[in-house]
Amino acid sequence: MTSVKHSPLTRKLSAFVALSDVELAVLERMHQRRRTFVAGRDMVHQGQTAQAAYILSSGWVCSYKLQADGTRQIVDFQVPGDFLGLRSVLLRTSDHSFEPIVDIEAAEVMTSDLLEAFAQTPRLATAILWAASRDEAMVVEHLVGIGRRDADARMAHFLLELGSRLALVGMGSKQGFDCPLTQYHLADALGLSAVHVNRVLRQLREHGLVTFRDGHVTIHDHDRLVDLAEFDPTYLDQIGQLLK
Amino acid sequence: MTSVKHSPLTRKLSAFVALSDVELAVLERMHQRRRTFVAGRDMVHQGQTAQAAYILSSGWVCSYKLQADGTRQIVDFQVPGDFLGLRSVLLRTSDHSFEPIVDIEAAEVMTSDLLEAFAQTPRLATAILWAASRDEAMVVEHLVGIGRRDADARMAHFLLELGSRLALVGMGSKQGFDCPLTQYHLADALGLSAVHVNRVLRQLREHGLVTFRDGHVTIHDHDRLVDLAEFDPTYLDQIGQLLK
DNA sequence: CGTTAGTTTGATGGTCCTCAAGCACTGTGG
DNA sequence: CCACAGTGCTTGAGGACCATCAAACTAACG
Numbered sequence A, B: 001m002t003s004v005k006h007s008p009l010t011r012k013l014s015a016f017v018a019l020s021d022v023e024l025a026v027l028e029r030m031h032q033r034r035r036t037f038v039a040g041r042d043m044v045h046q047g048q049t050a051q052a053a054y055i056l057s058s059g060w061v062c063s064y065k066l067q068a069d070g071t072r073q074i075v076d077f078q079v080p081g082d083f084l085g086l087r088s089v090l091l092r093t094s095d096h097s098f099e100p101i102v103d104i105e106a107a108e109v110m111t112s113d114l115l116e117a118f119a120q121t122p123r124l125a126t127a128i129l130w131a132a133s134r135d136e137a138m139v140v141e142h143l144v145g146i147g148r149r150d151a152d153a154r155m156a157h158f159l160l161e162l163g164s165r166l167a168l169v170g171m172g173s174k175q176g177f178d179c180p181l182t183q184y185h186l187a188d189a190l191g192l193s194a195v196h197v198n199r200v201l202r203q204l205r206e207h208g209l210v211t212f213r214d215g216h217v218t219i220h221d222h223d224r225l226v227d228l229a230e231f232d233p234t235y236l237d238q239i240g241q242l243l244k
Numbered sequence C: 001c002g003t004t005a006g007t008t009t010g011a012t013g014g015t016c017c018t019c020a021a022g023c024a025c026t027g028t029g030g
Numbered sequence D: 001c002c003a004c005a006g007t008g009c010t011t012g013a014g015g016a017c018c019a020t021c022a023a024a025c026t027a028a029c030g
Helices: A008-014 A021-030 A086-091 A111-120 A122-148 A151-168 A183-190 A194-206 A222-229 B008-014 B021-030 B086-091 B111-120 B122-148 B151-168 B183-190 B194-206 B222-229
Strands: A034-037 A052-058 A061-066 A072-078 A097-100 A104-110 A176-178 A210-213 A216-219 B034-037 B052-058 B061-066 B072-078 B097-100 B104-110 B176-178 B210-213 B216-219
Touching (some): A021 A111, A104 A111, A122 A183, A151 A222, A194 A210, B052 B086, B072 B183, B111 B122, B122 B183, B151 B176, B151 B210, B183 B194, B194 B210
Antiparallel strands (some): A052 A104, A061 A072, B052 B104, B061 B072, B176 B216, B210 B216
16 A cells, blocks of 8 residues: 555546545555566557556557558557556457557556456546546547647647656656657657658757757757647646546 | 337447347437537537537537647547547546537437446446447547558548448448538548548549549449558457457 | 667658639529 | 629649658667
8 A cells, every 4th residue: 555656657646536545455456466568579469359458657658550551650658657458458459559668567457457446436437537538638639730730840749748748647847858769659659750750850959949869858948849839738637627 | 119229329339239128218218308400510619518428310520629720630520320529428528629510410418317327238338338439449540541641541541431330320331322521521531631632532533443522422442442541440340349 | 890779861752732713503682 | 683602622833841762870789
């Protein structure tokens, strides 16, 4: 009951719901089955049926879809505190792959654990479903970005969203954050070529907005970056909307 | 108990779950509060909190997000049998707008009705959550399309997906379907300009693949269209995966 | 010290956007 | 009945944005 208090998931949920001791205990139990995965090797392959979901406690993962022509589209990144394959485990369908970007630690959650937890603490269930719904809103925002923003704004928006998500688990601030992604990851996520990603980053850097270098993102001018991206974080933090 | 048997939603769910009389009765009750909306006037505005969800029984709707520069991105279309705002009603957050494309008929479903129905018939609950999960898979596929497919493949994929969805409620076949969308709708959905949509449609028509004209889509060569789009409908019909 | 992964920059060209104009059809009011 | 506006479709010309190809550079690593 002590360790889980500092897990990223607990931290994230705590920002939205005051968790009782009972709920913390349930979360504790969900964190018991700890596992590690090495960078680069898929955890779940496209089409495979998943038996378990995971709560990411350290490291980064991306979920993506591969196309016949070899290109890939990264749908979302998971950072500490995020669920992996939550929907797959509830509905037994998984239609994309998960790849750890660095070595990761995660807690395995079996379907039964999850259903049991939901039955015991409806508030926790709501909180977790809220997190899932937030993930979905991010996918929608991602869609809008790729469909209707040019490369600069897309990149700016992406970095700001990432910063917000990381800040929620204490891994970033408005000044910047650590980020293990390569420019290829950015390209596959943003629907750009890696070459163009590089040029976009250079431009943002030269305009004094943000620097992405050596695994670290430094935000120089948060306001102008928000302007460029038309970043409106309402879809991320609807604090107080829930469980009032 | 007789009318609802032929509602599009019942038809859609029946393709995946054999519905009992009890479940049909619950569905019947959910269809009681009938409402109509006129084309072009938003049902729900961005940011508004929704008190109800809707089951679309006739007509088409699109859900979209507007950007500051006036461009819009259509996230999804709803056709008869689809839910509108299901997530918003469960989680009290709505982050996009809904616009009827033609005059529509829909059944209003209050949160309480839904929760009651879920409590009464877990199978129906699962079926409805499956439908929601399918919607989400479509958004992901949409994301992949915009990020990694060129305009032709994007259009082909979109039309094929739409055809499949409509076929499920008896409103289309491999030969074609009625479709009230304008080329502007297509443009806003596919992340293209209306001008380019027109050119793409011309090309598909001249290549003998598909004709979009006068509110009707005629598929001339289904196989070649599937080829061009790299269309893999697994994400749409996972028949038998569920509730075996 | 060669290999590999990732970054950087240049040159060239294609896809798709923007601007512009014309056409067909519908509904409306004089 | 006709002028007119509104909506949607169609086509052309020019150009922006971004992809592709190519090559050099750095850092890490065995």
